[in-house]
Amino acid sequence: MKLGYGQTSERDPGFASGWQALVATYGTAIVAFVVGIVFAYVAATAYAVFVRPPSGTTLLGISLVTLQGAAFPLVAYLYLRWRGLNRSFLRVSWPSISDLAWVVGGYVVAFGLLVAATVALQYFSVETASNQAAKTAQQAPWIIPYLIPLQFLLVGPGEELLFRGIVQGTLREHFGKWSSILLASAAFAPAHILALTGSLQAALASIAVLFVPSIVFGYVYERTGNLAAPILLHGCYNATIFTLMYVAAKYAPQGASGLLGVGFGL
Numbered sequence: 001m002k003l004g005y006g007q008t009s010e011r012d013p014g015f016a017s018g019w020q021a022l023v024a025t026y027g028t029a030i031v032a033f034v035v036g037i038v039f040a041y042v043a044a045t046a047y048a049v050f051v052r053p054p055s056g057t058t059l060l061g062i063s064l065v066t067l068q069g070a071a072f073p074l075v076a077y078l079y080l081r082w083r084g085l086n087r088s089f090l091r092v093s094w095p096s097i098s099d100l101a102w103v104v105g106g107y108v109v110a111f112g113l114l115v116a117a118t119v120a121l122q123y124f125s126v127e128t129a130s131n132q133a134a135k136t137a138q139q140a141p142w143i144i145p146y147l148i149p150l151q152f153l154l155v156g157p158g159e160e161l162l163f164r165g166i167v168q169g170t171l172r173e174h175f176g177k178w179s180s181i182l183l184a185s186a187a188f189a190p191a192h193i194l195a196l197t198g199s200l201q202a203a204l205a206s207i208a209v210l211f212v213p214s215i216v217f218g219y220v221y222e223r224t225g226n227l228a229a230p231i232l233l234h235g236c237y238n239a240t241i242f243t244l245m246y247v248a249a250k251y252a253p254q255g256a257s258g259l260l261g262v263g264f265g266l
């Protein structure tokens with residue numbers, strides 16, 4: 001029995017089984033991407049009609065606003081309405097000193113693991129896919145200073161709201177903490193295939209690397225019990241990669257900034 005928004009019947013704790021929860025949350029993530037693609041197509045078409053044909057940097061900005069900024073929050077909100085839940089389900093509040101300590105720790109661990117994964121890929125000569133956002137930023141480094149704050153304003157909040165707040169939060173009800181982290185990461189990493197170009201093997205290698213920060217984000221969420229922590233961690237992680245990419249594009253050898261793009265997806 002569903003009640004009004006913000007209320008849930010004690011007789012209706014959620015889905016009847018873990019498989020139903022898994023299908024529902026993965027389906028919600030797919031719907032969020034479909035909605036985002038539709039929003040982006042409409043926005044890009046309108047821009048082309050009323051302004052001019054959009055450039056690669058303009059399309060990147062449109063995708064950030066329509067996907068992480070609009071579609072993800074909208075679908076997350078509709079999911080909460082559908083289940084009769086309120087904001088407390090997401091467990092979000094102003095971060096405490098302890099939360100910030102976990103953010104710092106998670107940041108160090110995520111980058112340490114990313115460096116290890118990158119070294120391993122190079123050692124075994126494993127090809128990775130190109131990230132569209134990284135490629136655009138590499139070709140037009142001037143856009144990177146504008147992309148950095150968007151990691152805190154759109155990307156971190158949008159992706160963590162959907163994949164940690166909605167997906168991991170729902171799966172936790174049935175599978176427990178560690179299983180929900182892994183299952184949410186299994187949705188988060190492959191979802192970034194839309195931003196990758198290259199062979200299937202290269203895409204799979206890049207997706208495997210994306211599991212690294214995703215698991216750390218999910219663990220920090222469980223340890224703090226505050227969605228604001230992984231949001232901030234995600235923003236810092238992506239912003240740092242963009243900063244390093246900017247330095248690499250300006251001063252490092254050709255191709256260095258492309259390798260950095262393995263660590264994130266948009």
